[in-house]
Amino acid sequence: MTGSNPPTVTAVPETPETPETPEATTTDPRRRAVSRLATLFDRPWPAITAAFVVSLGIGLLLVVLTGGGVAETVDVAARATVGSQQGLIDTLVYTTPRLLVAIGVIVALRAGQFNLGAEGQLQLGAIGAALGGAFLAPSLPGPLALPVAVAMAMVCGALWAGIAALMKVLRGCDELISTLLLNFVAVYLVQLLVQGAMKDPDSTFNQSRRVIADAELPRFGFTRLHYGFTIALVCVLLVWLLLERTSLGLRFRSIGHNAVASRYQQLDVGVLTVLAMLISGAICAVAGAGETLGVQFRLIQGFSSGFGFEGLAIAFLAALRPGRALVIALVFGGIFSAATRLQQEVGVTASLAYVVEGLPIVLLACAAGLQALRVKRRGLA
């Protein structure tokens, strides 16, 4: 909301009128929330672990209530995660899109932009990847097919996030809501395309043509794990470098922490806002590209079972740190893999995963809020 009408550099008076607590002039209440977010979830590992243990316990209880045995459930969950090679691979496959989304939204959140539109950006990524991989790639030399498809995905996702960023900078529209709404437009856009312009004429299903072999993400050996996982790991490293080791990252964190003070530091908050959202959208789009080029091989409707929001959850739990996000994403991948296996073998529904993933966030957010209250009260006393 502070995007419009920034005071120009020349308007800074000799004695800056910045109040002692510049935050007090910030009109957008959530601006503080974002700067708090990084510290909000900065809980010690025991607390995070405890929250997950409680939540897994409730998950187990739900399985038992719906007729599963404890020993059987634990056995299935173990085999679906670390207990077998197949389980491990499934976990990594499920981790990939969630990790990419988490890394993507971390860039935006660190820069103070509440990008809740990862779901839409990854849908656009899938569209871009399908456009590149199935329509553009056949007329390209082989080695270029995959990079072009991924690049198309990133451009589409970045532009989608850019819409929300421009709406914010030019018209003051809260990105929190605009990105949420754009998610639904994106989902229906995919539906529109697979039923119309991009529909495979040789298929009765609503799906695009298959991406060509050159545009597929290569896989590890004969497993179903594709190189998207490697891309995700590279993104973790690059985003960490960006945020912690570059001046651009410092600027992002600066506007995320205090946009008003940053403006007095002659940072162009509008441009940085757009830039952070573009990068964020591009990374989220890679998640969609990974699903299209590495798992489904076509653009289909409903390929994402809400990765966007799971990725957000991961980013929150990781206190917006890329390294922690990797760990939490692996846990989420494991939870989803276990839930999927439980659906096949025990009969409980896989959406159990959302319950187990969502609960720790609520629990830790409450703990963090109470902590903030204690700190404030101690300060006053």
Added chain:
Amino acid sequence: MHSLVEAFFWASAVGLAAPILLAALGETFAQRAGVFTIGIEGLMLSGAFAAAAVSVSSGSLVVGFVAAAAITAALGGMYGAAVVLCRADQVVVGIGFNLVVLGATSLLRRQLFPTGMTVPDTSLVDRRAIPLLSDIPWLGRVLFDQNLLVYALYVLTPIAVYVLFRTRTGLLVRAAGDGAEAASAKGIRVLRVRMWVMVLNGTLAGAAGAALVLINSGGVFVDNLVDGRGYLVLALTMFARWHPAWVAVGAVLFGAADALQFVAQASFGGDVPTAVFLMAPYLLALTAWVVMGRRSNAPTDLGRPLLA
């Protein structure tokens, strides 16, 4: 395009606006009191599920409706306990809450109602023409040949305006969201006000969810039935400047966007894909926002926990 001025179209628009308006009234109070309820999506979804589940089991729609409102009132209280009493971050709790509700309702649906959930009879939301008034040309069919929920909202919306701007209760609600610390220092129990508002928000969101099952979905509960309407409610509340009357106007516009699909054949020919109509309400919300631009009269403590 002339079917867009027909009474049928606008009557559908008003009917489809009702659930959105009902939830948005609650959300208006919540945001006026400083609570930004992203979890309204989840509250509506749990209301929808509870209404369908109880109606199917008890065979009575009224019981289902009441049960849904009661259950979501309790959920609203729990949500309030997190964001008001525990001072948890409102956006974060909302995201987590929506995930949990989506998971829990889908899980319960498959476990408890494996053959599907269809409400036995939806006659409660059948249209009931008001004698005399419904005979007014055009307007009568649009406004006075509607379901009971719409009539209830004709009463509730003015009451909401009155309570919010003309009563002590409304003043307390607005004080809790606009200068909460000052209000707290003055002795107003901000936390208590916010808790009650969250219970109200939960109740109305739950009833709205129940209405969605009956009106928009023809009595069938499907996973993720609310499908973003909660976020539409959030957008509506904000660009209607936190005023119930504007909220009502905006809700009818959303209803109109929703109703486009019913007149598609007559208005645009048959070749417009359904996805366009599904997209329409969201595009409308985004467009409205760009047109309206920045709001300056936002409650200053919106989204901010009271740290005192």
